[in-house]
Amino acid sequence: MIYSVKGKLIHTEQELAVVECGGVGYACRTTYATLSQIGKTGSEVMLRTYLHVREDSVELFGFATEQELNCFKMLISVSGVGPKAGLAILSDTTPERFALSVVTGDYKIFTKTKGVGPKLAQRIILELKDKISKEQLASGGDGGIDFEPVIKGSNTSEAISALVVLGYSQSEAAAVVAKLDPSLSVEEMIRQSLKKMALNI
Numbered sequence: 470m471i472y473s474v475k476g477k478l479i480h481t482e483q484e485l486a487v488v489e490c491g492g493v494g495y496a497c498r499t500t501y502a503t504l505s506q507i508g509k510t511g512s513e514v515m516l517r518t519y520l521h522v523r524e525d526s527v528e529l530f531g532f533a534t535e536q537e538l539n540c541f542k543m544l545i546s547v548s549g550v551g552p553k554a555g556l557a558i559l560s561d562t563t564p565e566r567f568a569l570s571v572v573t574g575d576y577k578i579f580t581k582t583k584g585v586g587p588k589l590a591q592r593i594i595l596e597l598k599d600k601i602s603k604e605q606l607a608s609g610g611d612g613g614i615d616f617e618p619v620i621k622g623s624n625t626s627e628a629i630s631a632l633v634v635l636g637y638s639q640s641e642a643a644a645v646v647a648k649l650d651p652s653l654s655v656e657e658m659i660r661q662s663l664k665k666m667a668l669n670i
Contacts, residue, residue, distance in 0.1 A: 473516060478510055478513075486507060495518075498530045499516070517531065517534070540634070541559060628649075628655050631655065631659050
């Protein structure tokens with residue numbers, strides 16, 4: 470498994486970035502968001518990668534952030550969502566907005582992506598919500614965090630669930646969200662939590 474590639478960006482085109490590492494150019498399928506973040510050809514870049522293997526092809530997918538990679542992995546775990554559809558969805562939204570849509574059940578945001586109809590959009594919400602619930606149950610008392618003050622359906626609860634979508638454990642998410650002002654919007658809680666986690670605050 471190729472975890473990441475780091476080197477010189479030698480070529481870009483729509484949904485593709487080629488990174489040269491040790492004399493080898495790795496063609497990474499990617500999103501518009503990643504292409505806009507990694508800079509111009511010739512710059513040094515690092516992409517987190519996912520290797521997708523099928524009988525007839527092997528493709529490498531690269532992302533500028535761990536959150537975007539986690540969203541991609543969750544999307545392609547949904548029946549009926551392939552890598553191309555996963556990239557298209559993530560090109561039309563941010564990881565934060567994606568996570569918030571899953572948690573709040575806002576499937577309509579996914580129908581804005583070409584090729585994603587209402588039925589598939591609803592399936593994405595249903596399957597990912599189910600997966601999040603199972604992961605949260607599995608990690609229920611992990612880390613000794615007291616979850617009693619978290620009211621189901623509250624902004625705090627939704628922010629924690631959204632951070633789980635982005636790849637954090639429930640205990641990590643709860644520990645950071647608990648320090649925030651509960652009157653903040655869910656989106657702002659997610660944004661501030663990601664900043665704090667990036668800085669290890």
